[in-house]
Amino acid sequence: MSRDVRRLLIVHHTTSPTLRELFEAVREGATTDEVEGVEVVTRAALAATAVDVFEADGIILGTPANIGYMSGALKHFFDTVYYPCLEETRRLPYALYVHGNNDTTGAVRAVESIATGLGWERVQRPATVTGAPGKDALEACWELGATVAATISPV
Numbered sequence: 001m002s003r004d005v006r007r008l009l010i011v012h013h014t015t016s017p018t019l020r021e022l023f024e025a026v027r028e029g030a031t032t033d034e035v036e037g038v039e040v041v042t043r044a045a046l047a048a049t050a051v052d053v054f055e056a057d058g059i060i061l062g063t064p065a066n067i068g069y070m071s072g073a074l075k076h077f078f079d080t081v082y083y084p085c086l087e088e089t090r091r092l093p094y095a096l097y098v099h100g101n102n103d104t105t106g107a108v109r110a111v112e113s114i115a116t117g118l119g120w121e122r123v124q125r126p127a128t129v130t131g132a133p134g135k136d137a138l139e140a141c142w143e144l145g146a147t148v149a150a151t152i153s154p155v
């Protein structure tokens, strides 16, 4: 079945105004007028389901770095969807943004390892932000959203 509109799913754990800023920048990039034919659906990581992933043509994941890992909420998302999605969502384009106080390395490694296990295809380098997000960080988040949208656009 062909569809004129592709769906970009943003699964995020947004726990503070800083993370909200990053999320909004990603969403603004994903919904830019420069890209046509893409609708954006957002889901809190604790509410997202395997069906949300099945229905997505691309996915963006957002998390704080917590104790050297992704947030428990995003881990819960992966625990929920991993086996249902394992055969169904291979090659799904994905990208990741992470915010931390000082070190996002473990969170990035953890997400990339699971996404690799799922066979998802990274389409943009992770946007990693530490401390208060400056203009460059917010632009990187915008770019991340726009890049995934452009990747799955049918136009």
Ligand SMILES: Cc1cc2nc3c(=O)[nH]c(=O)nc-3n(C[C@H](O)[C@H](O)[C@H](O)COP(=O)(O)O)c2cc1C
Binding pocket: 015, 016, 017, 018, 019, 063, 064, 065, 066, 067, 068, 069, 099, 100, 101, 102, 103, 104, 131
């Ligand atoms: C329990 C806990 C563990 C955390 N662990 C890390 C960590 O390992 N690396 C890091 O860079 N930031 C860590 N942080 C900071 C969070 O990533 C940060 O609070 C979150 O991204 C929101 O940013 P904000 O507090 O500036 O709003 C931790 C925060 C909490 C509450």
